[in-house]
Every structure is written in structure tokens, then in C-alpha cells.
Amino acid sequence: MRIGSPKETYAADESLFRTRTQWVWFGILLLSLALYPFVANLYWLFLACLICINIISATGLNILTGYTGQVSLGQAAFMGVGAYTVAWLDNNATTPFILNLLAAGVMTTLVGLVAGLPSLRVKGLYLAIATIAASFILQFVFINWESVTRGTRGINIQPPQLFGMEFDNPDTFYWLVVPVTVLMVILAANLFRTRVGRAFIAVRDRDISASVLGINLPLYKLMSFAIASFYAGIAGGFYAYFFGSINPESFPLLMSIFFLAAIIVGGLGTILGSILGAVFMTLTPELLRYGVDVLEPFVQDASALLSPVRTLVFGLLIVGFLLFEPHGLAEIWRRVRRFFHLWPFRN
Amino acid sequence: MTMRNRTSELFLGVASGLLLGLMTAGSAIADDPEEAEVGVEADVEDAIVIGGSIPMTGVFAFAGLQFNDGFRDFVQWINEEHGGVQGRKFRYVGQDTGYDPDQSVGVFRRITSREDVHFYFGDSTAFSQTINSALNRQDILMTGASFASELNNPEEYPLQFLLGPDYSEQVGVLLEYIANEDPGARVAFVYSDTEFGRDPINASVERAEDLGLTVAETIVTPPGAADISSAALEHRRARPDYTIFHGYILSPIPDFIERSRQMGMETRFMGTYYTMDQGIIDEMGDAADGFMGVMPYRYYYDEEADDYPIMRTIREMNDEYRATTYIQAWLVGMLLKEIVNATLEAGDELTGTNMRRALDSLEDIDTGGVIGVPVTFRGNSIPVGRIYRADVEAGRMVPVSDWIDLTEE
Structure with a gap:
């Protein structure tokens, strides 16, 4: 337990930030996020926006898989639903982008509720397969419902506009996606201070016991699917706006596996894990590009020769984390924090 | 500290060192693009x-x-x-x-x-x-x-x-060739269910009909499908004179051709640009003999x-x-x-x-x-291509037509 945090009231026990130091650090984080666009170039801003989109989706999946224990491989397809909702509204209605984004969330929630129905009867690997099925069905819809999705030709989306400003580049888009990401992460963290969030954890830890305790399993499982899908929908909506063009191949099954890997590497059942996992999975392959750059003067035609090595190193890093740090990056973060609690008075 | 902990710490040290090192080296390079030595x-x-x-x-x-x-x-x-x-x-x-x-x-x-x-x-x-x-x-x-x-x-x-030529134009070159060589021939399209595969199909069906050809069947195969037995049967029922593949690099074309040959079909197989590299001869061997397709460029070994x-x-x-x-x-x-x-x-x-x-x-x-x-x-494309045929004995693609320009009609 943290020193100087006596938790004298229930509110103190539940609070997200318990000490002033934590508030200060949170303030520094927000300030850094606000200053980042002024120091980063378009490439790093592009990565920041992509990381935010991935954080939103990974957070949703972590609520479903990490906290509620319902394995899902449909997150990418759900993002697709959100993306297509935004694309359709953008091309056929004059609604503002915020409304389109919310509509994407709501539409995906509805689809997620239906896709979550098998969770009432099956769990574990069986549920994973059921969500793959949902993913294939949605993929089929994306390809064949041509009047809405334009089929395999794909569909273009105009950049979002707000107060007459066009958010058409990573340097402007950043100001849309970062606040929403911060908001959604805080909402997710708050969820686990409520009965709903606690019920999710109870379902994950032992569903029969949860049921005995009076938790309505079907209700909470579906609710978890709904929330995860809402997050996926918002992420998908941002994805559509960010890339400006989507087609059915934009949301492959591999992308769902990417998110599952992100939350496993980051840390299942922790909000921080979703963030760290999404950052790791998005940023590592890009950082490894610098490895290619560094070796370029010494190796002729380094890009062609070293690119496969880059993919290999990324794979090995993931395996390494699973082997040596099964609780994910969030656990490392906790250890680092614990170390500094008493530093330098502890050997 | 246990052995496991030590290994874990070692891995973390190496991993974070690697990433941090790359980030530092990378940002140094990013500051000085002259050093980037790209190209x-x-x-x-x-x-x-x-x-x-x-x-x-x-x-x-x-x-x-x-x-x-x-x-x-x-x-x-x-x-x-x-x-x-x-x-x-x-x-x-x-x-x-x-x-x-x-x-x-x-x-x-x-x-x-x-x-x-x-x-x-x-x-x-x-x-x-x-x-x-x-x-x-x-x-x-x-x-x-x-x-x-x-x-x-x-x-x-x-x-x-x-x-x-865009994909529709590539198939257009093939259809033009067929219409000249064998007026009124029956043509089947076999394509993958991807954006790449579906691209030219609707336009090509119309074009084939305009050129007086009969579209015997359009057969779609799931992306990455290994099992093409039902598509092969559909193909057999259609009995086309020409079969145009699109949306594949190689697989499942060899399997498809082999099955058709086993069923005694006498159809000529054709492909579009990405199918037409030397790989089709090298990997299919004898089965590739006579495979035709459109190629907008000269091959490395072109006689001229x-x-x-x-x-x-x-x-x-x-x-x-x-x-x-x-x-x-x-x-x-x-x-x-x-x-x-x-x-x-x-x-x-x-x-x-x-x-x-x-x-x-x-x-x-x-x-x-x-x-x-x-x-x-013309527009954004160069609507020119030439028909080549796989000559397995010679181990190369040989031209069977002159350069076909779709704008010269």
C-alpha cells in the first residue's frame, strides 16, 4: 500500500488519483500532450494519432477480454462497422462530424450486442470462434452491401470539420483524437469504480460465483460487449476520418489479432495495459525502422535486406514479453513505480 | 533474485536498451537528413x-x-x-x-x-x-x-x-485479341473475391458482349482459397473456349488448370499483368504451356x-x-x-x-x-499491351500479338 494514502473514506478508496503527486503527474501528462504538436513533425503526429485510435480500440477490447474475460476476435470488424457508419453519413447526410462519430459508436454497439449473443452460451475459445464468425459475416456485408459500402471499390470520407476548421492533416487531427482518447480512457478507468465494472471482474473471475452473488450474467456479458463495441465504433469512426478512405480489406482478422496482442503485451485487465500495449504495438515496428537507418551506411541496400529482420525482431520482442513478463508492460510500470516510491532509501 | 527474475530483467534491459538506442540514434538521424543515407x-x-x-x-x-x-x-x-x-x-x-x-x-x-x-x-x-x-x-x-x-x-x-492499362483495359486487350482470333468465342472469368479481383469484372463482361463474345460464366473464388473444387466444377459446366483469370498472382491457377486438363477441357487460359511473370513457367512447369496473358512491358529476354x-x-x-x-x-x-x-x-x-x-x-x-x-x-492510364504465351520448352514468354492500343478503335 502506498504511504501517505490512508484511504479514510470509501470515496478515497475508489478515487483514481489518490495523492497530490499523482495529480501533478497527470497534469504533466496533459501538458505534454498539449505541447507535443509544437515539437513533433507530421510523421510523429501521424503516429500519435494512430496510437490514439489504437488505444481507444484496445481499451474497448480490454474491457471485454481483460476485465470481463470474454475473448473476442471481432474488434477489427466492429471498427469496420463504425468506419462504414461514418463513411455513409459523411457521403449521404450533412450531419456534423461529432454526431457521425457518436452514430458510429451507437451503431457498432447495436451490432456488438448481436455479435455478443453467443457469449450467453459459450465462453473461452468457443466464444473466440463465434466472434470470428461475426467478423466474417461483417466482412461479407462490407463487400456485398454495395449501395452502402461501395463494395470492394472502397469509399472516400471527407476530413472532419468543426467551427469552419478542416482537420485534414495529422497536425490538426491530433486536436480531435487526443482529447477524445483521454476522455474515453478516463471513462473506462471510472467504469471499474462502479457496480458495472466490478460485476465485469466478478464475471471474469468465476461466472458461477458471480451469478450466485446476484449478478445477472446475460445482462453484464452483453453490456460488456456493447461497451467494447462502442469503443471500437468510435475508433473505427476516427480511423475512417483519419485515413480518408476505407475498403473491406481495411479491417482484416489480423487487425483483431493485433488488438488482442496489444492488450496481452500491455497487460490484461488494466487500463494502463491497453495504453502501453497500443503504444508498443504501433511504435515498435516504426522505431525498428531507425535500426535500418542506423545500419544503412554499413550495409549496402539495407532497406531491402534488413526489413525482414525488422519484422523478425518485432515478433521476438512480443514472444519475449509473453515469456518474461506475462502480466504485461503495465506490470513493469508498476515495478518501476514501486522502485521509485522509496528511492533512494531502499537498496 | 531468482534465476527467472534475472532472465526477465536481462530481457527487459536488452529490449528497452534496443528501443531507446534506436530512438536516440533515429532522432539524431532525423535531425540531420544528410546522414540518413537513404538511396x-x-x-x-x-x-x-x-x-x-x-x-x-x-x-x-x-x-x-x-x-x-x-x-x-x-x-x-x-x-x-x-x-x-x-x-x-x-x-x-x-x-x-x-x-x-x-x-x-x-x-x-x-x-x-x-x-x-x-x-x-x-x-x-x-x-x-x-x-x-x-x-x-x-x-x-x-x-x-x-x-x-x-x-x-x-x-x-x-x-x-x-x-x-488499368485492370479493365488489360482484360480489354485480352478480349480484343480473342475477338480477332476467334469471333463469338465463349469466355469465362475466374476472379478472386478481393478488391483486386473484382475490379475489372463488370466492365469486362459488358466489353465482351460488345465485342460479340459470349460470357459463359463468371466464377468467384474466396480470397486465399486453397480448395477450388466447386469453382472447377462450375468452370467445367460452363465449357468456355477461353478462361481469363484475374486477382491472383499464381495460386490457385496451377491447380485450376490441372483440374481442367484432367476433366478433358479444351479451354485456353489467360491472365493479367501480375500473373504474367516468369514465375508461372518456373513454378507450373509443363502445365503452364500455352498460358497466355497481357503484358504492358517487354520481358528481360525479349528478342528485340x-x-x-x-x-x-x-x-x-x-x-x-x-x-x-x-x-x-x-x-x-x-x-x-x-x-x-x-x-x-x-x-x-x-x-x-x-x-x-x-x-x-x-x-x-x-x-x-x-x-x-x-x-x-489517356486519362490516368496507358491503354497499351501485348499478348504473350508461355513457351515451356523455351522457358520463356513469347509474344503472339503486336502491341494492342485500345485507343486505336
Whole structure:
């Protein structure tokens, strides 16, 4: 337990930030996020926006898989639903982008509720397969419902506009996606201070016991699917706006596996894990590009020769984390924090 | 500390050291692009920079590595032999995308934020669509590996062009050939259920009917399908004289052909650009004999190759066979050479819009023999191609038609 945090009231026990130091650090984080666009170039801003989109989706999946224990491989397809909702509204209605984004969330929630129905009867690997099925069905819809999705030709989306400003580049888009990401992460963290969030954890830890305790399993499982899908929908909506063009191949099954890997590497059942996992999975392959750059003067035609090595190193890093740090990056973060609690008075 | 903990700490130390080290080294390099040493001639100031999102890993790596070699060799040749264009040298900066559109966009952002890019090469249709607005905004001209019909629209894609006939036009060249050789023949289309596969089908069915051909069947196979038995049966029922594959590189074409032969069918098989590389002969062996298809470029071993300067140069620089995708990169170079020349002659800066204007003003561009006839752009494409046939005994593709220009009707 943290020193100087006596938790004298229930509110103190539940609070997200318990000490002033934590508030200060949170303030520094927000300030850094606000200053980042002024120091980063378009490439790093592009990565920041992509990381935010991935954080939103990974957070949703972590609520479903990490906290509620319902394995899902449909997150990418759900993002697709959100993306297509935004694309359709953008091309056929004059609604503002915020409304389109919310509509994407709501539409995906509805689809997620239906896709979550098998969770009432099956769990574990069986549920994973059921969500793959949902993913294939949605993929089929994306390809064949041509009047809405334009089929395999794909569909273009105009950049979002707000107060007459066009958010058409990573340097402007950043100001849309970062606040929403911060908001959604805080909402997710708050969820686990409520009965709903606690019920999710109870379902994950032992569903029969949860049921005995009076938790309505079907209700909470579906609710978890709904929330995860809402997050996926918002992420998908941002994805559509960010890339400006989507087609059915934009949301492959591999992308769902990417998110599952992100939350496993980051840390299942922790909000921080979703963030760290999404950052790791998005940023590592890009950082490894610098490895290619560094070796370029010494190796002729380094890009062609070293690119496969880059993919290999990324794979090995993931395996390494699973082997040596099964609780994910969030656990490392906790250890680092614990170390500094008493530093330098502890050997 | 237990053994496990020690191993864990060691792994974390190495992993974080690696990433931190790369980040530091990387940011040092990013601050000093001169040090980045990407491509050749890194020290040349005022260079014309060709950027590229190149799939050097992933499913499309077989082409990406050839593109990469082709650009590298072209840049070396034009700088060393000609001193660039009007004294301005070229520089090529290509990075791996893994054939993932998100990564392709990332690479575009990475390269354009570090370099003053004049021209770009993209690796997929999805990337071409996604990056379109950024190209317009940053005023950069682009071409790429995609021949999607969707991109053949100068109004929607004003700063992009294709490196040959779009997929509908490629099938159009095949249909034209069939209509001439065998009027009224029955044609079947077999295509993969992907954006790539579906691209030309509707337009081609109409075109076939316009040319007086009978469309016996259109058969779609699931993406990446290994089992094509039901499609093969459908194919057998249709009894076509010609079967056109589209949306595949190789698999499941060999299996399909073998089954059709086993069923005693006498249909002639045809393919489009990405199917028509040497791989089909090397990997299918005897079964490939007689396989025909459309190819917009000359092959490395073309009998007349040595009569044309660029084909001759390619052969001099490479002792062994080079894939058509390598030659495609040279075509990019040759077109760019003409575009840059025309733009600079007009006294304009090398912006995307100016370069596009120059491209539109060019007629009968000499590609040094890469394409057999002088080319003029129609819309965003060059609707010219030639029919080749696999001659397994000779181990090469041989031309069976002259160059077919779809605009000459």
C-alpha cells in the first residue's frame, strides 16, 4: 500500500488519483500532450494519432477480454462497422462530424450486442470462434452491401470539420483524437469504480460465483460487449476520418489479432495495459525502422535486406514479453513505480 | 533474485536498451537528413527525390524487392550516365511497408517529413486511395503498383497515374485479341473475391458482349482459397473456349488448370499483368504451356530487347533474368525523366501540379523500348499491351500479338 494514502473514506478508496503527486503527474501528462504538436513533425503526429485510435480500440477490447474475460476476435470488424457508419453519413447526410462519430459508436454497439449473443452460451475459445464468425459475416456485408459500402471499390470520407476548421492533416487531427482518447480512457478507468465494472471482474473471475452473488450474467456479458463495441465504433469512426478512405480489406482478422496482442503485451485487465500495449504495438515496428537507418551506411541496400529482420525482431520482442513478463508492460510500470516510491532509501 | 527474475530483467534491459538506442540514434538521424543515407547520391543538393512506400516484406514482397532494385539501378544509371536531368540528379528513398496500407501511409509521412519529395511510388490501391488527399495538399505526383480502374479518373485522382492499362483495359486487350482470333468465342472469368479481383469484372463482361463474345460464366473464388473444387466444377459446366483469370498472382491457377486438363477441357487460359511473370513457367512447369496473358512491358529476354536503349541498359546491368516488376520501376524512371525534363523546360518548379501538366502535354513518349510503342496517356492510364504465351520448352514468354492500343478503335 502506498504511504501517505490512508484511504479514510470509501470515496478515497475508489478515487483514481489518490495523492497530490499523482495529480501533478497527470497534469504533466496533459501538458505534454498539449505541447507535443509544437515539437513533433507530421510523421510523429501521424503516429500519435494512430496510437490514439489504437488505444481507444484496445481499451474497448480490454474491457471485454481483460476485465470481463470474454475473448473476442471481432474488434477489427466492429471498427469496420463504425468506419462504414461514418463513411455513409459523411457521403449521404450533412450531419456534423461529432454526431457521425457518436452514430458510429451507437451503431457498432447495436451490432456488438448481436455479435455478443453467443457469449450467453459459450465462453473461452468457443466464444473466440463465434466472434470470428461475426467478423466474417461483417466482412461479407462490407463487400456485398454495395449501395452502402461501395463494395470492394472502397469509399472516400471527407476530413472532419468543426467551427469552419478542416482537420485534414495529422497536425490538426491530433486536436480531435487526443482529447477524445483521454476522455474515453478516463471513462473506462471510472467504469471499474462502479457496480458495472466490478460485476465485469466478478464475471471474469468465476461466472458461477458471480451469478450466485446476484449478478445477472446475460445482462453484464452483453453490456460488456456493447461497451467494447462502442469503443471500437468510435475508433473505427476516427480511423475512417483519419485515413480518408476505407475498403473491406481495411479491417482484416489480423487487425483483431493485433488488438488482442496489444492488450496481452500491455497487460490484461488494466487500463494502463491497453495504453502501453497500443503504444508498443504501433511504435515498435516504426522505431525498428531507425535500426535500418542506423545500419544503412554499413550495409549496402539495407532497406531491402534488413526489413525482414525488422519484422523478425518485432515478433521476438512480443514472444519475449509473453515469456518474461506475462502480466504485461503495465506490470513493469508498476515495478518501476514501486522502485521509485522509496528511492533512494531502499537498496 | 531468482534465476527467472534475472532472465526477465536481462530481457527487459536488452529490449528497452534496443528501443531507446534506436530512438536516440533515429532522432539524431532525423535531425540531420544528410546522414540518413537513404538511396544513392545522398550528398547531392537540389536532388529530385523519389519517395516510395515499398512492400519489401509481406505477400507482395516478390514485387516490392524488384521495385526497390529497379529504382536503385535507374537512379544510379541516370545520375552516372546522364548527370541527372538538366543537371539535377535523382535520389531514391524507399522504405518497407509490409504491404499494409496503414504502414504505407506511415512511410509516406516519414519520408515526406524528412525529405522534400518530388515524386512518390505507392504499393497498393488502398494506399493510393487513402493518400490521395495528402498528395493534393502536399502537391506531389504519384504512381504505383496498382492498376485499379478506380484510379483511372483524373478528376478524382489528379496527381496520380498508372503504369500501363488499368485492370479493365488489360482484360480489354485480352478480349480484343480473342475477338480477332476467334469471333463469338465463349469466355469465362475466374476472379478472386478481393478488391483486386473484382475490379475489372463488370466492365469486362459488358466489353465482351460488345465485342460479340459470349460470357459463359463468371466464377468467384474466396480470397486465399486453397480448395477450388466447386469453382472447377462450375468452370467445367460452363465449357468456355477461353478462361481469363484475374486477382491472383499464381495460386490457385496451377491447380485450376490441372483440374481442367484432367476433366478433358479444351479451354485456353489467360491472365493479367501480375500473373504474367516468369514465375508461372518456373513454378507450373509443363502445365503452364500455352498460358497466355497481357503484358504492358517487354520481358528481360525479349528478342528485340537489345535494339532498344533502356532494355539494353537493363540487360547490361543485370546478367540474369529480372522480373517485369523490375522493368516496371524503370518505366517509372523513364516517364519521370520525361516529365521532369518537360517541367523544367517550361521553366516551372517541380510541383505535383506542374509535373502533371507536363505529363498531359507529352505525346508519344519514348520509353526506351520498355513499352513497344511510343506512349501517350489517356486519362490516368496507358491503354497499351501485348499478348504473350508461355513457351515451356523455351522457358520463356513469347509474344503472339503486336502491341494492342485500345485507343486505336
